[in-house]
Amino acid sequence: MTAPIPVFDGHNDVLSKLLRGPAGAETRFLEGAPDMQVDLPRAQASGFAGGLCAVWVSTDDQTLDANGDLPPVPQPAALQQTLAQAALLHRITRQSNGAVTLCRSAAEIRAAMAAGSFAAVFHIEGIEAATPDLDLIHVLHAAGLRTLGPVWSRPNIFAHGVPFVMGHDPDLGGGLSAAGKDLIRLCNELKIMVDLSHMNDAGFRDIAAISDAPLVASHSNAFAICPHSRNATDRQLDAIRDTGGLVGLNFGVRFLHPEGIRDPEMGLDVMLRHIDYLVERVGIDHVALGSDFDGTFMARQMRDVSDVQHLLGALARAGYSDEDIAKIAHRNWVATLERTWGQ
Numbered sequence: 001m002t003a004p005i006p007v008f009d010g011h012n013d014v015l016s017k018l019l020r021g022p023a024g025a026e027t028r029f030l031e032g033a034p035d036m037q038v039d040l041p042r043a044q045a046s047g048f049a050g051g052l053c054a055v056w057v058s059t060d061d062q063t064l065d066a067n068g069d070l071p072p073v074p075q076p077a078a079l080q081q082t083l084a085q086a087a088l089l090h091r092i093t094r095q096s097n098g099a100v101t102l103c104r105s106a107a108e109i110r111a112a113m114a115a116g117s118f119a120a121v122f123h124i125e126g127i128e129a130a131t132p133d134l135d136l137i138h139v140l141h142a143a144g145l146r147t148l149g150p151v152w153s154r155p156n157i158f159a160h161g162v163p164f165v166m167g168h169d170p171d172l173g174g175g176l177s178a179a180g181k182d183l184i185r186l187c188n189e190l191k192i193m194v195d196l197s198h199m200n201d202a203g204f205r206d207i208a209a210i211s212d213a214p215l216v217a218s219h220s221n222a223f224a225i226c227p228h229s230r231n232a233t234d235r236q237l238d239a240i241r242d243t244g245g246l247v248g249l250n251f252g253v254r255f256l257h258p259e260g261i262r263d264p265e266m267g268l269d270v271m272l273r274h275i276d277y278l279v280e281r282v283g284i285d286h287v288a289l290g291s292d293f294d295g296t297f298m299a300r301q302m303r304d305v306s307d308v309q310h311l312l313g314a315l316a317r318a319g320y321s322d323e324d325i326a327k328i329a330h331r332n333w334v335a336t337l338e339r340t341w342g343q
Contacts, residue, residue, distance in 0.1 A: 002045025004309050006113055008330035010248035011123070011197070011219035013295030014038045015085040016056045026091050037293040037304040040099060043118055049330065050103070050112060050119025050304040052147055052218060055085040056295070058217070059129050070163070073088035078128035086143055089122060093262070102144050106338035113330070121337075123218075125198070126152030126161070129177055132179040134186055141190050146341065149195035149218070150176075150183060150203070153230070158183050162200040165229040166260035170236075171228060175202035176210075184210045193340045196220075196240075197230070197250075197290070202234055213340045214245035219290030221255045222277045228260050234281065241282035246336040248290025249274055251302050267297040268314045275315065275328070284324050288332040 011236065018025035021035060032041040038048065057078045060069070091176065093102045101112035103119045112119035124145040130136045137145070139163045151161035158180035160173035176184065184207055187194050196204055209216060217240060223231040232240070232247055240247055249271065254260050256270050278287045301307060315325050 001207070005312050005325060005329050006047050006049040007051075007289065007305075007308050007312075008049055008109065008113070008119065008192045008333045009051030009127075009293070009308075010056060010246075010290030010333055011052050011250075011295070012038050012293040013054050013056055013125075015053055015088055016058060016081075017294040019081075019084060019088060020058065025088055026095050029092055030096055037298075037335070038107060039230040040096070040118060042305050044099075044116070046306045046309060050109065050121070051103075051291075051333075052121045053089055054123045054125040054295070055082050056125045056152060057081045057284060070161075072155050073128045073129060075131060077293075082124065082129035082140075086122065086145075089333060090143070093120065093184055100195055104144055104146055106334050107343065109334050109337070110175070113135060121146055123147040123195070125149045125184070125195070126154070126156065127158060128156045130158075130183075132157060132182070134183060135181075137183070137186055137190070137192075141192060145192060146337075147193040147195055147218070148187060149198055150180060150207075151198050153198050158274075159203045159206075160200050161198050162229050163292040166254070167227055168229050169201065169223060169227070170199070170204070170229045170231075171201040173200045173202065175200075176206040181206065181210055188212055188261075191206055191341045191343075193337065196236075200229075201236070206240075208239050208243075213243075214336055215240045215243045216245045216336060216340070217247045217290075219248050219250040221274045222252050222281070226256055226258055226260060227276055228255055230255055237278070237281045241286055244286070244287050244336075244339060246288055246332055247278055247282060248288045249278070250296070251289075251291045251293070251298050252296035253299050254297065262297050264300050266301075268301055268311055271302075271311060272314055272318055276318075285332060287328055287337075288330075289328065304316065
């Protein structure tokens with residue numbers, strides 16, 4: 001049997017989903033849990049070698065305001081959830097007996113993948129837990145934080161997250177606040193990758209003007225195919241290409257389907273259309289995977305990590321070379337992180 005192609009993925013919501021589920025989160029990840037899309041046994045069996053493990057703050061309040069925005073999360077509640085998820089990632093790593101590695105450099109990612117250890121990168125999706133003094137960023141960096149999205153799709157003190165709107169481009173809301181601009185400068189100083197997924201257009205432009213690092217959208221698709229506000233426009237894709245950045249394909253159906261519908265029967269051909277478009281627009285060296293496993297609705301052909309190899313097989317049948325598939329599967333992510341982190 002041919003060995004699976006190693007996959008390093010740009011986004012999953014394992015941590016928040018584990019903590020919202022039954023007790024024993026560490027055991028559920030390490031020994032397997034049927035309600036999860038990513039767990040260690042299935043990852044090991046399918047060549048899913050690691051990825052950016054997101055800390056995401058949940059809230060019961062889903063009431064939209066007059067602008068279509070979700071309400072901001074109070075900072076104390078966000079801090080509690082952020083620390084709980086960060087601690088969970090550290091406990092999983094410690095209890096795994098080497099089967100999971102918390103990686104802080106590209107060299108550590110490569111070493112973990114070579115050893116068959118799940119290469120986890122500590123990522124935050126929406127930094128509602130921080131205050132304008134940014135002291136928390138220094139503390140979290142010391143705890144392993146290496147990538148950060150200033151917002152999820154709701155406003156916070158740093159920026160205006162793009163609302164979920166089908167049929168509208170991401171030009172919704174204002175740009176970075178003064179604190180948000182300070183945040184980007186600090187991320188550059190600490191070599192924390194800034195993730196542009198969930199940024200609106202004004203925030204994207206502000207970050208592009210400030211940042212000296214490659215522009216990255218970890219889990220966004222082509223707006224030209226699926227006109228959803230969460231997807232990247234041609235102008236944004238060009239900016240990503242011009243900085244040597246990266247865009248990761250989101251597996252979520254509503255960000256893939258041209259009509260934005262939650263179609264459980266959507267085929268891999270739609271994912272291929274997005275990959276083809278992204279490769280044509282930004283180049284093969286700047287396209288990767290950003291699944292959004294355990295964080296969004298997916299089609300039956302992409303049930304969990306076990307199905308990612310089917311997508312890679314579809315790329316091979318579509319004419320992509322082994323080298324190109326390896327780039328999309330893992331090499332582009334590791335190379336982009338190395339350029340951003342400088343190690």
